[in-house]
Amino acid sequence: MSSTTERVDRKAKKREKIVRTALKLFAKQGFYTTTIPEIAGKIGMSVGNLYNYFSSKEILAQEIIREISAYLGSRIREVNDSDLHVREKIRRIVSIYFETARNEPEMIDFFLRVYLSNREVFHEGCEGMICVNEFVTEIMIFFDDGVANGELKNQDFFSAFGLFMGYLGGMVFLNGERILPRRLESYIDDISENIYNALKVP
Amino acid sequence: MAEVRLELIEKIEGEAQVRYHYEKDHIDFAEILFLTGRGIERILEGRDPWDALAINPRVCGICGHAHLIATVRALEDCYDDLQVSAKAKQIRELTLAFEVLQNHFKWFYLTILPLLELKAPMERVLEPSRLLGEMIALLAGQYPHNSYAIPGGISGEITPVELLGVRERHQRIRKHFQESVIHVDLEQFVRCDRIETMLEREGDLPRAMQRILDWGWERLGRSHDRFIVFGSNDLFEAGKSIGTRLRRHLDLRYLQESPIQGSRARRVLYRGRSYETGPLARAMLLKTPLTREAHRRYGDSLFSRILARVCEIPRLLRYTESLIGSIDLSEPAWVDPGPLPVEAEGVGIVEAARGSLIHQVRVGEGKIQKYRIVTPTQWNLGNGSREDPGVAQAALIGLRRGDPAELVFKSFDVCSVCTTK
Amino acid sequence: MRLLWLSALACNGNAHSLLNYPGFQEWQEDFHWLYHPLLPSRYTFPEIEKGIEGVEVLIVDGTLEEGLIKNRLPYRELLLRYGDQAERIVTVGTCATFGGIFAQGGGGRSGLHFEGDEHLKGYERFWEKTVSLPGCPVQPEVLAGTLSIIRRRDPLPLDTLHRPKYFYAYTIHDGCTRNEYFEYKIDEHHFGTLEGCMFYDHGCQGTFTHGSCNKILWNGVNSKTRAGTPCLGCTEPDFPREGLWRTPKHMGIPARMPLGVPRRAYLGLAGIAKAFRIERFTRPLMEDEGG
Incomplete structure (x- = not known):
C-alpha cells in the first residue's frame, strides 16, 4: 500500500519536474528550438521515459499552459472572492500579474511567446480558450461582478479583456526587452488607475 | 312611473353593469358601465417597444391574439421600409382567423344558445375551441397568449409537419360545422340568400334563428344602422356604411375617444358619430347575401347580428383553407428588419372577432412613449347621451319589459376586459 | 368537489x-x-x-x-x-x-x-x-x-x-427542442429558424423559470420556445420584467445563470463547450445531406 503511494508520489514529482524544466526551456528558447531530448537531458532522464509522461511535445506544452492558467486563476479568484472595491481589485490583479512576471518570469514568457505565438501547437486539445479556461473564467467573473455592482461599464467582453490583458502583456514584454526605465512594480499604481479609468462607468 | 334598475351582466369577458331607466313599460334610456380597468396602455409607457408583443395579448383572454397581430402591425408600421415574406403574412392571417373562428363558436354556444333556452352538448363548443387552440399553437407555440408575431415575420419556422396538423384539424372543424351548426355544404351555404332555405336545414343555427322568429324577437335590438370596418384583407373590406350606402375611404384622424362618466370605458366616434363594428358591419360592407337579406327584412336587429356572426364561420373556413394551400414554405419566416427606429409612430389595424381593433404606438428615445388601443367593444358598447346614444344603448332603448334586453346586449358580444383595457 | x-x-x-x-x-x-x-x-x-x-x-x-x-x-x-x-x-x-x-x-x-x-x-x-x-x-x-x-x-x-x-419542479428549459444549442453554447440565434437558443441574446428565461411548458406542451402540441419565442418567465414573481426580448448581460456574460448553477461552473463549462465548434450545430437541421 505505502509503496504504491510512494510510487504515485514519485511519479507526480517527476512529472512536476518535467513541466518546470520544459517551461523554462520553452520560455527561453521558444517551442520549436526546444527538443524532447534536450528537456530529458536537463533532468537526467531517458527520452523514452519522458515519453511515458507526455506522449508529445505539444501535449507537454498544453499541460504547461493549463497549469499556468490554473495558477493565475486561483490567485485572481482570491481577489474575486474579496469584498474590495473594483478599483482595488484591479490593483490586486495587476500586482499578481507583475509579481508572477518577476518571480516566475517563464510563466508569463511562455504565455506570450509560446501560447499566443504558436497557436498551431494548441489547435488540438486546447481549442478556443479551453486550456486557459480557469484564468479567463476568473476575469469574466471579475467583469461580471463589476458591472453587476454598477462599477464597470457594460461593454463587449473582448474589448474589455483585450484592454486589460493586452496592456499587462505589453508592459511585461517591454520589461523583458529591458526597455522600461523603471522597475515593473513601480508602474502598478499608474497602470491600475488607467485600467480603472478605461473600464469604469462613465 | 319612472324606474331605474341596475343589472349586472355576467358570463362575458369580465363584468359590466347596465343601468336601465324605465318609463312606463319600456326602456327609456340605458347606461352601460364598466367598473374595473387595468391600465394596459399605462403599463406599456416607458417600456421597450418589443415588450408590447408580450404584454398586449394579455389585454384579453379570448381575443388576445388579435391584440398581438395589431401590435406587430403597429411596430412594423414604425419602419419606413420593412420586408415581411408572404409566408409570414399568411401564417399570421391564419392564426388570427383561427382565433376569430374560435371566438365565434364560443359566443354562439356559450352565450347565445342559453339565452334562447336551447341546449347543445358541451362538446360542440369545446371541440372546435380546443382544435382551433391547437391549430394556433402548432404555428405560434401556444394559445392563449403567444408572442410569435414579431417585426419582420414570425419567431419560429414552420415545416410541413405543423401544416399537416393544421390541415387535419381544419377538416375536422369543417365537418363539425356541417354536422352541428348547419347541415349544408359550405359552398352552398355561403351562396345562400334566402332565410327560409337556411331555416329548412337541421342544425343549431337554424334552431336558434327559428327560436328568435318564434318568439317574435327578430326586429329587436335595432340601432343606428351605421357600420364601420377599418381592416381589410382578402376576406374583409374596409369602409363605412349608413344603411346600405357605402363609403370606402376612412381616415384615422377622424377617430375620437372620450371618457365616459362613471365608467372605466372610453367612447369612440368617427367624425362625431357612433358606428357599429363587427361581423354584421363586415357583412354589410361585403353585402354577403344571407345577412343582406336579413338586414333587408329586419334591419340591424339581433337577428341580423347573430346570423351575420355565424355566417362568418364558413367564409373564414374557406379563407383559411385557401391560405393553407397557398403557403410557400421555402420563403423565409423572418427577415431581419434591423433595429426599430428610435423615434417613430405606427398604426396596426386588425379585424378581430368583435370588429375593428386599432393599435397606435409612438416611440421616442427607443421606448414606448404613448400607446393607444381602440377596441371593437368601445365602438359598440361605449355610452353616449340620451340625445346621442351609443350603439348598444340605442339597441336597448325602446325595449319593453319582458323583452330580452340581455340578449340584445350580448348580441354585440360584450368583452368588458377589452373595453376598459 | x-x-x-x-x-x-x-x-x-x-x-x-x-x-x-x-x-x-x-x-x-x-x-x-x-x-x-x-x-x-x-x-x-x-x-x-x-x-x-x-x-x-x-x-x-x-x-x-x-x-x-x-x-x-x-x-x-x-x-x-x-x-x-x-x-x-x-x-x-x-x-x-x-x-x-x-x-x-x-x-x-x-x-x-x-x-x-x-x-x-x-x-x-x-x-x-x-x-x-x-x-x-x-x-x-x-x-x-x-x-x-x-x-x-x-x-x-x-x-x-x-x-x-x-x-413546477421542472424548468421551461426541460424538454425544449433547442436544448443542444444551449448545452454546446452555440450562441448564435436568428428568429424564423428551427435552430439556435434564445438564452444568449433574445431574453429566454427558460433555464431559470419553473414550469412544465416543454414537458406537458401547450395545447398538447407545442411551446413558445419551440416556436422560437423566448420564455418570458411568466410563472415567476418578477414577471414581466423590462426588455423581455433581450438578454441582460454584463460584458457579454448573461446576468442570470441557469437555476442553481454557480457562475463559475457555468462559465467554466461554457468556455469548454464553446471551444469546440461542433459542425452539426452550425448547419440547418433540414439541410440536404446528399443522402
Missing part, C-alpha cells in the same frame, strides 16, 4: 385556458361550479355576493386591487368570507399569485399573498391552505391536475412559493 371561481382584475385567459384541457368533459364530472366566469354555474354573481355555503375550493383569479368592487361588495369581503369557508385556496395565474402584468398598471395592486417576491400579510391566515398556480395563463393540465389531486386528497408537495412540485 364544489368550486368557486372569483376573478379580480383579469383577462379571463386562465378561464379560457382551462376549456382547452383535453379531458375537460370527464374531468368536470367530478367538479361542480358554484360560480365560474364563463361556464354554467349553480349561482349568479349577485347570489354569491348575498352569501352561499358549501365552497370547498376557492379559485382566485386576477390581480387584487385595494378597494376593488366587482358589483356591490368589496372584493376583499368576498375573499375573506369564502377563503374562510374553503378547505383550499388556489391562486390561478400569475396575476392572482404575484400581481403579474396588471399590478404594474396602478397602485395598491398585488397577488393574494405576494407583490412580486414580497410576501404580504393581508391574507396570512389563508397562506397554509393556498396553492399557487402561476403562469400567464396557467396551463390547463396544471389547474385541472392540481384540483384533481386536491379532490383525491393525494399528497401535493409544494415549493417555497406554494407551487406544486409535480408541475
Whole structure:
C-alpha cells in the first residue's frame, strides 16, 4: 500500500519536474528550438521515459499552459472572492500579474511567446480558450461582478479583456526587452488607475 | 312611473353593469358601465417597444391574439421600409382567423344558445375551441397568449409537419360545422340568400334563428344602422356604411375617444358619430347575401347580428383553407428588419372577432412613449347621451319589459376586459 | 368537489385556458361550479355576493386591487368570507399569485399573498391552505391536475412559493427542442429558424423559470420556445420584467445563470463547450445531406 503511494508520489514529482524544466526551456528558447531530448537531458532522464509522461511535445506544452492558467486563476479568484472595491481589485490583479512576471518570469514568457505565438501547437486539445479556461473564467467573473455592482461599464467582453490583458502583456514584454526605465512594480499604481479609468462607468 | 334598475351582466369577458331607466313599460334610456380597468396602455409607457408583443395579448383572454397581430402591425408600421415574406403574412392571417373562428363558436354556444333556452352538448363548443387552440399553437407555440408575431415575420419556422396538423384539424372543424351548426355544404351555404332555405336545414343555427322568429324577437335590438370596418384583407373590406350606402375611404384622424362618466370605458366616434363594428358591419360592407337579406327584412336587429356572426364561420373556413394551400414554405419566416427606429409612430389595424381593433404606438428615445388601443367593444358598447346614444344603448332603448334586453346586449358580444383595457 | 371561481382584475385567459384541457368533459364530472366566469354555474354573481355555503375550493383569479368592487361588495369581503369557508385556496395565474402584468398598471395592486417576491400579510391566515398556480395563463393540465389531486386528497408537495412540485419542479428549459444549442453554447440565434437558443441574446428565461411548458406542451402540441419565442418567465414573481426580448448581460456574460448553477461552473463549462465548434450545430437541421 505505502509503496504504491510512494510510487504515485514519485511519479507526480517527476512529472512536476518535467513541466518546470520544459517551461523554462520553452520560455527561453521558444517551442520549436526546444527538443524532447534536450528537456530529458536537463533532468537526467531517458527520452523514452519522458515519453511515458507526455506522449508529445505539444501535449507537454498544453499541460504547461493549463497549469499556468490554473495558477493565475486561483490567485485572481482570491481577489474575486474579496469584498474590495473594483478599483482595488484591479490593483490586486495587476500586482499578481507583475509579481508572477518577476518571480516566475517563464510563466508569463511562455504565455506570450509560446501560447499566443504558436497557436498551431494548441489547435488540438486546447481549442478556443479551453486550456486557459480557469484564468479567463476568473476575469469574466471579475467583469461580471463589476458591472453587476454598477462599477464597470457594460461593454463587449473582448474589448474589455483585450484592454486589460493586452496592456499587462505589453508592459511585461517591454520589461523583458529591458526597455522600461523603471522597475515593473513601480508602474502598478499608474497602470491600475488607467485600467480603472478605461473600464469604469462613465 | 319612472324606474331605474341596475343589472349586472355576467358570463362575458369580465363584468359590466347596465343601468336601465324605465318609463312606463319600456326602456327609456340605458347606461352601460364598466367598473374595473387595468391600465394596459399605462403599463406599456416607458417600456421597450418589443415588450408590447408580450404584454398586449394579455389585454384579453379570448381575443388576445388579435391584440398581438395589431401590435406587430403597429411596430412594423414604425419602419419606413420593412420586408415581411408572404409566408409570414399568411401564417399570421391564419392564426388570427383561427382565433376569430374560435371566438365565434364560443359566443354562439356559450352565450347565445342559453339565452334562447336551447341546449347543445358541451362538446360542440369545446371541440372546435380546443382544435382551433391547437391549430394556433402548432404555428405560434401556444394559445392563449403567444408572442410569435414579431417585426419582420414570425419567431419560429414552420415545416410541413405543423401544416399537416393544421390541415387535419381544419377538416375536422369543417365537418363539425356541417354536422352541428348547419347541415349544408359550405359552398352552398355561403351562396345562400334566402332565410327560409337556411331555416329548412337541421342544425343549431337554424334552431336558434327559428327560436328568435318564434318568439317574435327578430326586429329587436335595432340601432343606428351605421357600420364601420377599418381592416381589410382578402376576406374583409374596409369602409363605412349608413344603411346600405357605402363609403370606402376612412381616415384615422377622424377617430375620437372620450371618457365616459362613471365608467372605466372610453367612447369612440368617427367624425362625431357612433358606428357599429363587427361581423354584421363586415357583412354589410361585403353585402354577403344571407345577412343582406336579413338586414333587408329586419334591419340591424339581433337577428341580423347573430346570423351575420355565424355566417362568418364558413367564409373564414374557406379563407383559411385557401391560405393553407397557398403557403410557400421555402420563403423565409423572418427577415431581419434591423433595429426599430428610435423615434417613430405606427398604426396596426386588425379585424378581430368583435370588429375593428386599432393599435397606435409612438416611440421616442427607443421606448414606448404613448400607446393607444381602440377596441371593437368601445365602438359598440361605449355610452353616449340620451340625445346621442351609443350603439348598444340605442339597441336597448325602446325595449319593453319582458323583452330580452340581455340578449340584445350580448348580441354585440360584450368583452368588458377589452373595453376598459 | 364544489368550486368557486372569483376573478379580480383579469383577462379571463386562465378561464379560457382551462376549456382547452383535453379531458375537460370527464374531468368536470367530478367538479361542480358554484360560480365560474364563463361556464354554467349553480349561482349568479349577485347570489354569491348575498352569501352561499358549501365552497370547498376557492379559485382566485386576477390581480387584487385595494378597494376593488366587482358589483356591490368589496372584493376583499368576498375573499375573506369564502377563503374562510374553503378547505383550499388556489391562486390561478400569475396575476392572482404575484400581481403579474396588471399590478404594474396602478397602485395598491398585488397577488393574494405576494407583490412580486414580497410576501404580504393581508391574507396570512389563508397562506397554509393556498396553492399557487402561476403562469400567464396557467396551463390547463396544471389547474385541472392540481384540483384533481386536491379532490383525491393525494399528497401535493409544494415549493417555497406554494407551487406544486409535480408541475413546477421542472424548468421551461426541460424538454425544449433547442436544448443542444444551449448545452454546446452555440450562441448564435436568428428568429424564423428551427435552430439556435434564445438564452444568449433574445431574453429566454427558460433555464431559470419553473414550469412544465416543454414537458406537458401547450395545447398538447407545442411551446413558445419551440416556436422560437423566448420564455418570458411568466410563472415567476418578477414577471414581466423590462426588455423581455433581450438578454441582460454584463460584458457579454448573461446576468442570470441557469437555476442553481454557480457562475463559475457555468462559465467554466461554457468556455469548454464553446471551444469546440461542433459542425452539426452550425448547419440547418433540414439541410440536404446528399443522402
